[in-house]
Amino acid sequence: MNQTGFEKEMAFPPLPLSQWKPTKNTLHLYLQIVGKIRLALFPPMNHWWNVALYVSTRGLTTRPIPCFDLALTRFSGKPAPVRENAGTVEREAYSQEVISFGFWAGDDNIPAPAFYSYTAPEPKGLTEEKLQPEAAFWGESNGSHLALLMYDEARKAKSPRETILQFLESAYQAGTKRADWDTKKFVLKPL
Numbered sequence: 027m028n029q030t031g032f033e034k035e036m037a038f039p040p041l042p043l044s045q046w047k048p049t050k051n052t053l054h055l056y057l058q059i060v061g062k063i064r065l066a067l068f069p070p071m072n073h074w075w076n077v078a079l080y081v082s083t084r085g086l087t088t089r090p091i092p093c094f095d096l097a098l099t100r101f102s103g104k105p106a107p108v109r110e111n112a113g114t115v116e117r118e119a120y121s122q123e124v125i126s127f128g129f130w131a132g133d134d135n136i137p138a139p140a141f142y143s144y145t146a147p148e149p150k151g152l153t154e155e156k157l158q159p160e161a162a163f164w165g166e167s168n169g170s171h172l173a174l175l176m177y178d179e180a181r182k183a184k185s186p187r188e189t190i191l192q193f194l195e196s197a198y199q200a201g202t203k204r205a206d207w208d209t210k211k212f213v214l215k216p217l
Contacts, residue, residue: 038181043132097128139177143197155200173197
């Protein structure tokens, strides 16, 4: 689908972190408070899904409408070793091998919005895998690697949607290859 310049700008507006960092930090802290309240009041679910906030047409909601999120995780089904010094939340979140994908508005380590992916535990040779599109790269955060595609690179592309999908697919393929996942078992057979 060909978009006009205006449609493309509305679908992927500029998000320079320097212009809204105080707002982003305040929103982040507010959402942590809401998450802590949900953590205290709702019965636990695996991988802490009971504390997630959901994006709706009116903003963020706590209603259980799992229709859209800013992160997605695939689980291999294979148990993962417990991370050293992991707390309760991290032990549960990474109890299985995972490949996660998402969007991050930026912080002091990555000072601009970006799409990301990481594989945990990180398999040997992960960063030797080529990412697509050409603007994608491997970065380091907290002692491990993550695939990154900067938001501005995606929004400048002829087709931002296709560019993001290409990035996500290449990061997924890199993770499944190096972690030796049996992806054939994930394929659904027609009824």
